[in-house]
Amino acid sequence: MPRDTKKLVWCDAHCHLQDPRLAPHLAGVLRRAAESNVALLHVAATSEADWPAVRALAAAHPRRIIASYGLHPWYIANRTPRWLHRLREILAAAPAGIGEIGLDGKLADGLDRDREAVFLAQLDLAYELGVPATIHCRDAWGPMLAILLNAPRHPAGLLIHAYSGPPDVLRDLAARNIHISFGGTLTRPQNHRARENARRVPDGHYLLESDAPDLPPTLPPGRSPHLLGDDSRTLSEPAYIPYTGAILAELRQTTPAEIADATTANAHRLFAKLLP
Numbered sequence: 001m002p003r004d005t006k007k008l009v010w011c012d013a014h015c016h017l018q019d020p021r022l023a024p025h026l027a028g029v030l031r032r033a034a035e036s037n038v039a040l041l042h043v044a045a046t047s048e049a050d051w052p053a054v055r056a057l058a059a060a061h062p063r064r065i066i067a068s069y070g071l072h073p074w075y076i077a078n079r080t081p082r083w084l085h086r087l088r089e090i091l092a093a094a095p096a097g098i099g100e101i102g103l104d105g106k107l108a109d110g111l112d113r114d115r116e117a118v119f120l121a122q123l124d125l126a127y128e129l130g131v132p133a134t135i136h137c138r139d140a141w142g143p144m145l146a147i148l149l150n151a152p153r154h155p156a157g158l159l160i161h162a163y164s165g166p167p168d169v170l171r172d173l174a175a176r177n178i179h180i181s182f183g184g185t186l187t188r189p190q191n192h193r194a195r196e197n198a199r200r201v202p203d204g205h206y207l208l209e210s211d212a213p214d215l216p217p218t219l220p221p222g223r224s225p226h227l228l229g230d231d232s233r234t235l236s237e238p239a240y241i242p243y244t245g246a247i248l249a250e251l252r253q254t255t256p257a258e259i260a261d262a263t264t265a266n267a268h269r270l271f272a273k274l275l276p
């Protein structure tokens with residue numbers, strides 16, 4: 001069978017199916033993901049408040065959903081005094097990664113020192129336990145790269161989701177077992193940075209993500225979105241992964257089949273410890 005007609009299998013390396021905006025539509029989201037051959041979904045928590053919902057999703061769909069738990073940089077202010085202890089507990093209860101964690105320089109809340117301390121505590125835990133961590137970074141590439149490029153090679157691997165950093169460090173990141181993932185923003189022709197990164201990231205170190213329900217792709221003319229949010233904007237969902245994958249294939253001058261195979265293999269290697 002020619003490669004491009006075989007059934008492709010895709011993975012969504014980063015989504016938030018626990019988000020309340022998706023909850024009423026979850027059955028449809030999962031059905032459309034299956035119809036689009038998006039076979040594996042990595043759901044990342046964002047705050048202690050959503051850890052139980054993420055755990056329930058992974059428990060309800062053990063062959064399709066894998067999970068990570070952590071404190072997202074936007075949500076550190078309401079952490080409980082026992083948050084790190086609770087994180088250790090939930091990571092000990094079932095195979096899981098750490099995420100979404102990171103730095104964000106756009107928040108004018110005076111908590112940047114706290115945010116870095118919370119990020120480093122979680123990153124250290126990912127090294128200690130040897131589990132993958134998923135990283136968010138916005139407007140904080142200086143400190144983020146200083147941390148990551150001075151850290152040892154991570155045993156399981158790290159994922160920087162929706163990578164918007166500079167292309168010239170991609171090789172150094174890959175050498176430290178750090179991966180990047182591409183989502184809906186790659187479909188925007190004016191996003192030169194993401195497109196440059198898509199061309200230059202070394203083989204073995206790139207994945208695809210929906211970041212559902214945020215950062216939806218720009219859909220081609222004539223294709224209508226599955227779900228709209230209250231603000232009438234498209235909600236992202238895993239079913240769009242093959243479309244983003246086709247754009248990535250164009251940018252890397254290869255076929256969607258190669259991209260599906262590569263991103264699925266990369267996801268299975270990175271998330272090996274989370275798989276059932």
Ligand SMILES: [Zn+2]
Nearest residue numbers: 014016100211
């Ligand atoms: Zn996210």
